[in-house]
Amino acid sequence: MPPKPLPRKTPFFISLKVRCFRASESNPVPDFPPPSSVLLPRSIKxxxxxxxxxxxxxxxxxLHFTRGYTFSDAEYISKNSPRFVESLxxxxxxxxxxxxxxxxxFRYNPINEFEPFFESLGIGLSELHLFLPHDMIFLADDHVLLHNFHVLxxxxxxxxxxxxxxxxxKEIFGYAGGLLESKLQGYENLGLSRSNVVKLVVCCPLLLVxxxxxxxxxxxxxMKRIGIESDLMVNYLSCSRTYSWKRMLDTLQFLHKVGYSEERIHNLFxxxxxxxxxxxxxxxxxxxGRLVKIGVEINVIYSYxxxxxxxxxxxxxxxxLKVIGFLCAIGMxxxxxxxxxxxxxxxxxxxxxxxxxxxxxxxxxGKADLYQIIKDDPLKLISFSSKQQQKSDGKVDSHDPRNYLEKRTFLLKLGYTENSEEMARALRMFRGRGDQLQERFDCLVEAGLDYNSAIEMIKRAPMILSQNKTVIKRKIDFLKDVLDYPLECLVGFPTYFCHDLDKIVERLSMYAWLKERNAINPTLTLSTIVASNDKRFEKYFVNVHxxxxxxxxGLKRLSKKDKN
Structure with missing residues (x-):
């Protein structure tokens, strides 16, 4: 058990007040300069x-030997509170x-242990003063907080x-014994695995309140009604975002109301x-509401x-909404x-x-003439009015606008910002129709990659989706079934898909041969083996034996023979 805190006179311990003691004249204890505050930026160098x-x-x-905290707690706090450590x-x-x-x-000046503790949890320096207790400096004094912290x-x-x-x-850390455990178990009882309960509560801590x-x-x-496993739904969540379950529920109910079948909602998800x-x-x-206001029948709106x-x-x-406003403004x-x-x-x-x-x-x-032009050919509304016209020598691109717009729709679903330079670059780099790009992207997710990770990979290496579905699937199967590599390695090396499969096979076969003879480091990453240029590969992977x-x-000769 940690020792009881030393007696103190003042109830407020945001700043560290240094006390100096002298045991006797013959055995002096050095005086330490009293800092104005432990974590004031000016006191940190x-x-x-x-x-x-x-x-x-x-x-x-x-923390471990003097205060009696567990080794794992003491080690984590000391290694993850850099500002506090530097202030020492x-x-x-x-x-x-x-x-x-x-x-x-430390022997003569107890520190406010909440400062390094909260910093190690990820609370920033600017927010720290909002959470430090006014009547405690020792973590052990708040045993309820520590208990719930360890439960999590x-x-x-x-x-x-x-x-x-x-x-x-914050209320979570004040729960009585057993309450937090029961809440976590309650979400497991809804059919979620423990790992997905963790992801769920990290995304939305208020679920435990x-x-x-x-x-x-x-x-x-x-989700169960439409045939989506609960764990699959949670797998799409991102820990860096906040979600509203009410909005999700409203969305599902709205789709059901306008006429979506459960199968269509499943496919849409x-x-x-x-x-x-x-x-x-x-x-x-x-x-x-605007469609209703201008007189379009409810059933027609539902069909849209x-x-x-x-x-x-x-x-x-x-x-x-802008289209409706535009058409109404010209008198349609x-x-x-x-x-x-x-x-x-x-x-x-x-x-x-x-x-x-x-x-x-x-x-x-005039407005009347524009109205007549659009009435005769509604696609002129896109040609004349769209901000995203693709121009060449001052003229609108002659390509079918449907293909271009379908591709833009796909990119918007991936999180690209409309009218941004990033979107313009992606439109030039992605090859294929919108439905083809979606099919290739689905191939990555269906193989087992996290949805958000797949998006990150595509943004880093857009050329992945320029390959057809068969090629993408072959490269994934070779990685998983032949090489026995985890799919997660692709997140750090998305350009794996940009290399020719024959080249990948040749190089990894050579690497495997060298490993069998202990002639090379057996823990090299996939990117080191595949991404090296030919000259470097021969120097470090061929000529080492x-x-x-x-x-x-022999490997290259065999590869050429297979091609023929």
């Missing part, structure tokens, strides 16, 4: 890596031996994510999980959402608007339009 390591070790020894330099005499001087300091750690919650729990759901979240339970029930996780935005409901699910996204709904009636929507809603939803005055000015026509060149020639 940069230290060398060696000194930082020594300070960390001294802090760990204090100002408390010692740099001329003396640093660890010895710091141990003397033992359950599998990463320590560096715990700061989010403390900031968003109060009773079981009704909206979450309802969403999981809906698999094709665009982001739509469900972020929920339908207000723009979609505004678009729905069923036939063209892309208009459920925030950006598409926003574009559609509800019948003509309804006719244009029924024929071209999919294309119009992907375009961000200019204002009608700008278009009239550019074409040098006397028989290497002959074996390498």
């Amino acid at each position: 940069r230290v060398s890596r060696l000194l930082r390591t020594e300070l960390q070790r001294a802090l760990m020894d204090y 330099v100002s408390m010692i005499d740099e001329k003396d031996d640093a660890p010895r001087s710091l141990r003397k300091f 750690c033992n359950y599998g919650v990463p320590r560096n994510r715990m700061g989010r729990f403390y900031k968003e759901a 109060g009773d079981a979240n009704y909206e979450l339970v309802a969403v999981l029930e809906w 698999r094709g665009n999980p982001k739509l469900f996780l972020e929920g339908i935005g207000k723009k979609v409901y505004l678009f729905f 959402f069923v036939e063209y699910p892309n208009i459920l996204s925030y950006k598409c709904a926003k574009n559609m 009636g509800k019948d003509d608007i309804s006719h244009i929507f029924s024929k071209h809603v999919h294309l119009l939803s992907t375009c961000s339009l200019k204002g009608h005055k700008t278009v009239c000015q550019e074409l040098k026509v 006397p028989q290497g060149p002959a074996v390498w020639k």
Whole structure:
């Protein structure tokens, strides 16, 4: 058990008040300069890596041996509170031996243990003062906090994510014994694996506050109805984002109301999980209301959402509101608007339009003439008014706008920002129709890659989706079934897909031959083997063994024979 805290006179311990003692005249204890605050930025100066390591070790020894905390707690706190550790330099005499001087300091000057503890959980320096208790400096005094902290750690919650729990759901750390465990077990009882419960509560710490979240339970029930495993749904969540279960539930209920079957909702989720996780935005409901206001029948509006699910996204709904505003501004009636929507809603939803005055000015026509032009050929609305016209020598691109817009729709689903330079670059780099790109992307996810990881890979190496589905699948199968590599290695090396499969086979066969003869490091990464240029590969992978060149020639000869 940690020792009882030393008596103190002041109840407020944000800053460290240094006390100096003198045991006797013959055995003096060195005086340490009193800092104004432990973690004030001006009191912290940069230290060398060696000194930082020594300070960390001294802090760990204090927490473990002097204060009695577990070794894992003491080690983690000392290694993950760099600002606090660096601040300790100002408390010692740099001329003396640093660890010895710091141990003397700890012996006579108890520190506020909450400062390094909270910093190790990920709470920033600017927020620290909001969470430090006013009447305690020893962690052991708040045994309830420590108990619940260990419950979360033992359950599998990463320590560096715990700061989010403390900031968003501080009540968790005040639960009586057994309560937090029962809440975590309750979510397992809903059919979630332990690892996915961890991911769920890391994304939404408030799920552990109060009773079981009704909206979450309802969403999981809906997932079960449409044939989506609960664990699969949680797998799409990102720990760096915040989610609203109410919006998810509203989205599912809205789709059911407008006429989506459970099978269609299932397919929509698999094709665009982001739509469900972020929920339908207000723009979609505004678009729905605007259509009702101009006189479009409810059943017709429902059919738009069923036939063209892309208009459920925030950006598409926003574009559609602009289209309605544009058409109303030039005097178009509800019948003509309804006719244009029924024929071209999919294309119009992907375009961000200019204002009608700008278009009239550019074409040098009045509103009535523009109305007649668009009525005769609704696609002119895209040609004349879209901000994303692809121009060549001052003219609109002659390619079919449908292919271009389908590709843009796919990129928007991946999280690209509309009208951004990143989007423009991606449009040039991705080859194929929108449905082909989606099929290739689905191949990555279906193979077992995390949805968010697959998006990250595509953004880092867009050329992955320029290959057809068969080639992508062959490279994944070779990696998993032949090489026995985990799929996760592709996240760090997405350009694996950009290399020819024959080249990959040749190089890894050579590497395997060298490993059998203990002629090479057996723990080299996939990228080191595959991505090296030919000259470097021959130097470090072929010529390292006397028989290497002959074996390498044989492998290349065999590869050419297989091609023929």
